[in-house]
Amino acid sequence: MAELLMRSAWIRRFHPGPEAPVQLVCFPHAGGAATYYHRLSQAMSPDADVLAIQYPGRQDRLSEPCIEDIPTLADRLVDELVAWSDRPLVLFGHSMGAAVAFEVALRLEQAGSVPLGLFVSGRMAPSVYRHQRMHLATDAELVAELKTLNAANVQILADETLLRMVLPTIRSDYRAIERYHNPSAPPLHCPIVALTGDADPVADIADVELWARHTLASFRTRVFSGGHFFLDDHADAVRQEIRDHIAAVRAR
Template sequence: MVSVDTGAWIHRYAPAPDAPTRLVCLPHAGGSASFFLPVARAMSPETDVLSIQYPGRQDRRHEPCADSIEELAHGVVDALTPWLDRPVTLFGHSMGAMVAFEVARLLEDAGTVPLGVIASGRRAPSRTRPQQDLVHLRDDRGLMDEIRQLEGTDARLLEDEELLRMILPAIRGDHRVVERYVYRPGPPLTCPVLSLIGDTDPQVTDDEASSWAEHTTGPFTKTVFPGGHFYLNSQAADVIRLISEHIHTTRAAVAR
């Protein structure tokens, strides 16, 4: 089981203790909390950004990776408990969107409705694809080929063998939990859901992203950006602006 340690799970790169809301950022497969450092800096002090660090990487690299998306979600919820004194929005990219969905389910089951779920670069949980090639079962070269194809990692890092030895276990472990994930039917969320995708992303089609609407009784919106799976790297300013607007709009709606 994943050990529960709020200090290990949550990184605050630009604390905003007086902000009225919090944004919880959940990384992609192989990603880490530091991926969201620019988001934290851009959104402070209006929003307090909590960046989630999964086990098995960076300062948690000596911990085993999680065995499932659900296990990660439970760990995140336990770590978030002290931070639920104000409304939270969940923002997850790729694998992080799956974790965000399961976190939102747990929170709503416990009586805490998130301000919203922002699902980036991921098809709706109920939409599946035939898995003819399981990435987590590839050898190291095959795993690196997948990383290069998605263009989310600096190519220079992939040439550093020492660094690769450090990050490949987390990447493989994350792909394993993603590829083993099975959607469990249940009540839809009640909070707003925003889907963000890149128009050339091989991991999610426009139709697969639109299916997020089936997972909430609240408002659903979708925005398509130019770019591939990591469109948010080149479109960072516009993505952050959209997230800020989404938080402001949903918070105002709740207040009314």
């Protein structure tokens, strides 16, 4: 079974930790891939066995069609993650990944498996809706938006060949997240930790704090300096937040 799971198209284990007490499941942002969490996986080992999610339509799954609906994506992922229920799960999602992680948490709880915690990063609460149409923008407008959100991508976006490969996937992900809204979702029974940047143009702090409505357990927010990808500049602090949370819930 272990060998079968490691060959899953959906899950990457860059630093397998079969003896780790918990499994940290990481969900990428729009246009992102499992490799975004490689450094986090290395840093968290052996405290957590990091399972980085690989959505269809990118890297080694480039030939597969993207899933342009967040609930459908969550349905597919839960089918995969149920097989990993031998140890407690902690979920971490950034931007679009936060919405996917939330929907996965809902489904896990419905299946009788309550996560130890849900980390939502750089994303407004599911009960908040903003009319956004970037998925309908021109290629040039979409590239300009991406440069605004993540300066680290400027060189990649300047490569015309690479851009032609990744832009359809990014647009599909934008279509999925811009249509997502779930104000009637039942509250979770697991704690939620919301992380955000104080200058994030797409995740206002007030909207991030509304994640509190989506859990019956504890909730807290931590605001970092920076924009939408604040976690790149505060990687050590973010990792420590995860470690502290795991230690606290395990102690209880």
